[in-house]
Amino acid sequence: MQTVKTISEWLLPCLILLFLLGAFCKKTDAYQAFLDGAKDSMTTIVNILPPVVGLMIAIAMLRGSGLLDFLCNLISPVTAFLGIPTETMPLALLRPISGSGGIAMLADILKTYGPDSLIGNVASVMAGSTETTFYTIAVYFGAVQVTDTRYAVKAALLADAAGILASVFVTRVFVGMG
Amino acid sequence: MLNKIWLTMMAASILYSFFNGTYAETVAAGIASCSDTIQLLITLLGIMCFFNGILKIADRAGITKIIARILQPVLGRLFRDVPPDSEAFGAMTLNITANLLGMGNAATPLGISAMEKLKKQNHNRNTASHAMCLFVILNTSSIQLIPSTILSLRMNYGSGNPFFIVFPMWISSLTGLLVGILAAKFFRAREERILTCRQ
Numbered sequence: 001m002q003t004v005k006t007i008s009e010w011l012l013p014c015l016i017l018l019f020l021l022g023a024f025c026k027k028t029d030a031y032q033a034f035l036d037g038a039k040d041s042m043t044t045i046v047n048i049l050p051p052v053v054g055l056m057i058a059i060a061m062l063r064g065s066g067l068l069d070f071l072c073n074l075i076s077p078v079t080a081f082l083g084i085p086t087e088t089m090p091l092a093l094l095r096p097i098s099g100s101g102g103i104a105m106l107a108d109i110l111k112t113y114g115p116d117s118l119i120g121n122v123a124s125v126m127a128g129s130t131e132t133t134f135y136t137i138a139v140y141f142g143a144v145q146v147t148d149t150r151y152a153v154k155a156a157l158l159a160d161a162a163g164i165l166a167s168v169f170v171t172r173v174f175v176g177m178g
Numbered sequence: 179m180l181n182k183i184w185l186t187m188m189a190a191s192i193l194y195s196f197f198n199g200t201y202a203e204t205v206a207a208g209i210a211s212c213s214d215t216i217q218l219l220i221t222l223l224g225i226m227c228f229f230n231g232i233l234k235i236a237d238r239a240g241i242t243k244i245i246a247r248i249l250q251p252v253l254g255r256l257f258r259d260v261p262p263d264s265e266a267f268g269a270m271t272l273n274i275t276a277n278l279l280g281m282g283n284a285a286t287p288l289g290i291s292a293m294e295k296l297k298k299q300n301h302n303r304n305t306a307s308h309a310m311c312l313f314v315i316l317n318t319s320s321i322q323l324i325p326s327t328i329l330s331l332r333m334n335y336g337s338g339n340p341f342f343i344v345f346p347m348w349i350s351s352l353t354g355l356l357v358g359i360l361a362a363k364f365f366r367a368r369e370e371r372i373l374t375c376r377q
Contacts, residue, residue: 097180
């Protein structure tokens with residue numbers, strides 16, 4: 001099935017054209033908007049630089065020492081049973097806790113196994129379909145001083161688990177088609 | 179929490195390297211990763227400028243408003259306890275739209291303001307309302323129209339088809355969200371059953 005690949009490739013150019021036409025019709029300054037957006041990226045990168053560097057060191061040392069492979073081997077019977085590529089498990093575990101950790105771990109996986117491998121594709125989908133669950137819950141409930149969060153954590157973690165399993169399954173299906 | 183995790187990762191790596199005989203490589207890998215990371219972030223900055231710039235154009239061109247209008251009926255059905263013309267509903271719609279467009283910096287303040295208004299509707303109790311739980315779950319499922327950071331990373335490592343993951347990502351995000359909503363409904367019903375039993 002070539003269709004999936006074609007649609008994904010057409011998606012971005014069409015979206016961009018749509019946005020540009022929208023700006024033209026609305027007579028807004030598209031160029032100025034682009035500049036403002038680009039400036040925001042600066043702040044984002046500066047903010048995530050220290051945590052990403054810090055976590056990258058920890059991940060590189062985990063991999064360099066051989067401990068990461070050792071731990072992956074330990075859990076591989078479980079992941080094999082669920083059909084999850086074991087190499088993506090560190091990402092699944094780190095992603096709900098830290099956004100920068102998720103970026104660092106995904107970068108490490110893409111570098112080690114290649115972005116177009118099954119592991120690389122599954123890891124990309126996994127990183128994109130889950131969030132920094134604990135952080136979001138802490139910030140949102142903390143900001144309004146709600147102390148009893150009832151079932152929010154349980155339900156959000158179930159959602160994460162479902163998202164992780166779905167990303168493995170859906171990616172396998174799409175890889176099979178493409 | 180992150181402190182403990184980071185500390186454990188670092189210390190465990192070094193300890194394990196003593197047994198494994200990889201102590202020299204371990205620290206070397208840590209040091210080498212620093213400049214690699216800076217290079218990665220510089221590439222990332224370039225690609226992110228592109229995506230964030232384009233998304234800002236979408237925002238100014240009124241795409242945000244169109245998405246918000248599409249979302250309204252869906253959110254109305256999901257949040258039956260929140261009146262659609264209330265301030266809380268407006269803030270929630272804007273927050274979810276910002277999340278869809280991947281504007282994390284704009285989404286968080288909007289989300290917090292929505293939470294404040296939801297708390298007011300809940301008579302300022304310290305216990306979360308069902309709407310608050312659902313709203314937070316929506317925010318932890320992260321459905322993004324264009325996942326710019328992940329696309330940037332894939333491009334940086336030379337992917338032949340960086341956009342391949344967009345559709346699978348939408349489907350998996352939606353699956354996660356659906357399970358989250360169903361779980362919240364289930365837990366809520368269970369809590370109410372326990373309450374009526376006690377009475």
